[in-house]
Amino acid sequence: MRILLWHVHGSWMTAFTQGSHDYVVPVLPDRGPDGVGRARTWSWPGSVVELAPASLREQDFDVVLLQRPHELELVRQWLGREPGGELPAVYLEHNTPDAKPCTQRHFLADRSDIPLVHVTQFNKLFWDNGRAPSTVIEHGVIDPGARYTGELSRAALVVNEPGRRGRIVGADLVDEFLPVAPVDVFGMRARHFTDAHTRAAGVAPDRLVGYSDVETQDQMHTELARRRAYLHLTRWTSLGLALIEAMQLAMPVLALATTEAVAAVPPAAGEISTDVDRLVRRLRSFLAEPELARACGLAARAAALERYGLKRFLADWDVLLDGLTR
Template sequence: MPFGANVHEIPASEVPSQSFDVVLFQHRRQWDDDRLNLLTDAQRRLPRVYIEHDPPQENAFEQKHWVQERDTLLVHVTHFNRLMWDSGETPTRVIEHGVIVPDDVRYSGELERGIAVINHLRQRGRRLGNDVYAQAAARVPLDLVGMDAQSAGGIGEIGNLELAAFAARYRFFFNPIRWTSLGLAIVEAMTIGMPIVGLATTELSTVIRNGESGFIHTDTEALIDAMQHLLRDPAEARRLGEGARRTALERFHIDRFASDWDEALRYVCS
């Protein structure tokens, strides 16, 4: 995604000479290495925020987060992620996604196919649901897009700015992922009015309501039945998509996202 005019990219070598109000980390390497080797002593004393984008990867419920500091705010992007991480003494809060999609992009659903958006599905295996996708694709017309999608029989990568319009033609969005954060592609699909079908795992189980915005279940046969039903009934798919859009505008609106971040930054800087 292109940055706005208020974002300024500088070489790492220039960071020590810069003046900042707050330091934000988004990757363990940044916390373990850059914090110690790139920032000055004064910069390390600045207010700090660490954004954790994923649930624990090593142990579902016992992994302790590497940020263990009372003076750093650990921000999770879903309530499920915060529940599963052992954040120890570090203060936490949840700031859910906020998305912007082009005003002229809306769900049409004329393609009698479903779409899944997953990067490196074949490489990442069962955690990302490669077996679930293959099982469904054997009985339901599905297209996979994302990085290296071709190796799993998919189309390939679609640029972020083009993805919403590309997906809008498909009848439904399919999410076969067992263990993940809430994907932005799902939120964007909901925002344009697309029905969601997926595994009732992690945060998605709190987002989609059966019969209102899509269909979720832990039974893959039930998911296949739901997808086949939407292929036969485009009016029902559109009705569910409208419910998904209402949910997205209430829960994932960009104004709410900006307000939450404004509040978080004021908190750490106070």
């Protein structure tokens, strides 16, 4: 099958493109949001090719996988075809509702010709999907391996743009953990956030460190696994792939019991609660008892491998895609 899709979410795309299909991603000279092309920090197979928009009209595609509302118009402009009509289409919704949880209608709610795929059961429940045929295909993650050493008595979290996103991603909660252990933040503009915060709050620079320049996912995974525990402090989001990856690394997890995290993180993996004090106390115990941390990390890895394995993920997508083209 030949699939057109945009490079929107690098980690999700890395898993999806491990399938048996041919994947075409648009590329623009500036590699902006509508033409990022192939990944540079993830390893993608040769079955993923870049094409400029001007070349797409002459191409044959079996299906287009949409991930942002305006991509419907891009298909019309670049291919001269109507998604869902002349060209089979499926829409992948990565996110939770961002305006009115429980009552926000999805923009496809009044259409029945484009299946709507959510990445978590929580998302499907909280969006008003209307009459759009809706289903859930949970994440799949390429197993990075059990790399956990926990050799550094520090906590780690992965979050993009924590300074801009603030309370949504729990940036305000990081301070709660600093009296117990230093915290390392990985992700886009993480260093900007940590530098600004240490200056404003008078935090010692070595207690809160940002890492925005890790070159590859593989390098980041290795660095994460050296930290004693992984923090998942996001209040309102779809299930972060970084959390699943940390679990597969065999890191013990301290997570807010919000959105889909309550289904993804078993109690044996560490601690999951809306009581931040409980998470802080658990981090203290992990620092004092490295073997306890290691045991929780192994439980986290077993749970993540069972639920978010790549084979199940690709098989679920194949079933849906086959149904679109029959």
